[in-house]
């Protein structure tokens with residue numbers, strides 16, 4: 166039963182913030198995480214949000230994606246959600262926890278999935294674009310096959326054993342549109358945080374000072390040292406004249422030079 | 435200008451006369467034989483000799499190259515390379531560091547990336563900081579030897595196992611970093627805010643139960659800032675122990691030389707190898723190069739107005755596994771879709787290798803490839819701008835070279 170690996174899935178959803186208008190919306194990668202979870206068709210899918218109950222309206226956009234109910238762990242404003250989430254997830258014992266990459270509002274350090282993975286003693290995989298059960302040829306049961314996005318559009322395949330927390334990369338399949346009817350019909354279920362969990366305010370954040378972000382000037386590569394002429398050259402001249410030049414070689418000789426150069430650059434094996 | 439001007443001996447009659455004068459007798463006498471001139475005026479430059487040494491071409495017009503080494507007339511210095519010997523950069527040694535700042539580098543594929551250099555520069559800010567008293571040392575931690583990091587500003591180097599350079603072992607790297615944190619008790623640990631670096635940093639922070647200050651944009655010994663709230667706020671705090679450094683926020687150092695002395699520490703490796711990794715079987719997947727966005731592509735095959743044989747061009751793209759692109763003329767003519775246009779009104783690419791067939795190299799096109807590391811150009815015109823820009827230029831017909839290159843690749847692949 167390879168399907169059993171991914172039969173119990175939890176998705177952590179946050180409230181996003183539109184980068185221009187600043188309005189509350191569904192988080193972009195969080196919605197993609199929910200999309201990924203819905204596409205897996207797990208036997209049990211739990212969507213969880215931790216935060217003040219007053220914000221719950223912005224969460225309806227997730228319900229509009231075809232979710233029937235969404236659990237809200239009610240926390241006071243400014244409280245750290247990690248402990249409450251870990252305690253709640255321990256009870257659910259999901260085999261896969263999907264989250265967005267980074268919150269669109271607040272600190273946005275991207276630490277939450279790592280802390281949860283640590284709390285659940287699960288493996289942590291960042292930047293996932295596809296999750297599925299490992300194919301049957303891989304004899305070990307309980308493994309998940311994962312595709313991870315790398316810079317420059319590259320992809321990496323991995324297998325992970327055991328429980329898994331994964332963050333979703335923006336190049337994962339796009340989230341489906343949110344429909345109004347299901348969004349109205351869906352149930353938002355407030356859950357009180359278990360009393361065993363001590364909900365603490367985040368002291369570090371209150372220590373920080375905040376001010377509006379101002380774009381910084383772009384860093385220019387200035388060459389130091391050398392004579393004034395050298396520096397002027399480095400600043401103004403494009404790299405030219407350094408190259409190797411073959412004038413009217415035969416087609417074969419030209420092709421060979423290109424081939425060798427590509428091999429040297431590591432572009433061809 | 436040259437540093438060692440040519441000295442021409444000038445006849446100085448007074449000095450010669452003084453040298454021949456014997457003052458022992460009742461009156462001064464002059465010797466017949468002139469004594470070898472004792473002093474030469476070292477200060478005197480000979481502008482004529484300098485000019486002849488710099489002359490590279492007589493006809494049709496005289497051309498001078500003033501960067502040439504005057505001491506060896508006749509040997510043309512490679513153009514673009516300064517001839518004056520670079521003054522030796524003094525070595526800075528921090529023998530007894532007051533505290534340590536760790537820089538955990540990515541070094542993807544064993545190469546020191548630009549981001550790695552920036553992280554070292556940020557670490558130097560913390561190590562040399564005036565307010566904190568300075569006198570700290572930067573310890574770089576990366577796979578491979580530290581020799582290449584001395585000029586980036588590293589005082590000490592801890593080498594991680596060679597095998598970790600190519601494998602995906604974030605759990606081992608994180609364990610090694612945690613072990614180093616315990617063994618060296620550094621004041622700060624900096625990571626690059628790259629996908630892999632930030633991943634390791636978060637693992638370390640989660641394991642240590644410490645706060646991670648991610649994507650640091652500015653840094654001084656008593657204040658670090660980062661972007662928060664989706665980029666709308668700047669958050670400042672005094673530098674925490676664990677931080678990741680945003681890309682392109684700090685200028686890499688140059689003109690410095692540190693010792694990058696290897697530290698023989700087994701702890702990180704042992705701790706790393708002890709971890710039982712849960713992630714396994716990592717392998718790169720083949721991606722369709724033409725499905726990549728042009729700005730993301732690493733290897734681009736580009737066509738200009740000089741290409742007429744589109745069948746070969748398509749086959750070549752497939753044989754090379756390169757992303758296909760073109761100049762504006764080509765996209766206007768409909769040979770390639772618009773989103774495949776490179777240049778000012780197209781896409782600015784950042785590929786590592788750019789193979790250009792029949793592109794003239796208009797300024798609008800060259801703007802699009804300023805970030806490319808290695809350019810290969812094939813053009814029938816020796817004086818095309820593209821030929822000047824390229825690292826390897828071939829003056830030949832694109833329609834001949836493309837099939838020859840396809841044949842060569844297939845041949846090499848078969849044996």
Ligand SMILES: Cc1cc2nc3c(=O)[nH]c(=O)nc-3n(C[C@H](O)[C@H](O)[C@H](O)COP(=O)(O)OP(=O)(O)OC[C@H]3O[C@@H](n4cnc5c(N)ncnc54)[C@H](O)[C@@H]3O)c2cc1C
Pocket residue numbers: 737738739740741760761762763764775776777778779780781791792793794795796797798799802812813814815818830831832833
């Ligand atoms: C506002 C503005 C924006 C622009 N933006 C862009 C842009 O974003 N990108 C862009 O590319 N252009 C742009 N252009 C156009 C640009 O100025 C040039 O016109 C264009 O780049 C020229 O393309 P090309 O080099 O392919 O063609 P050409 O200039 O026609 O050059 C063809 C080259 O191929 C060589 N050649 C001919 N036959 C052969 C052969 N058989 N084998 C090998 N070589 C051969 C020729 O010697 C010549 O050097 C812009 C122009 C304007 C005004």
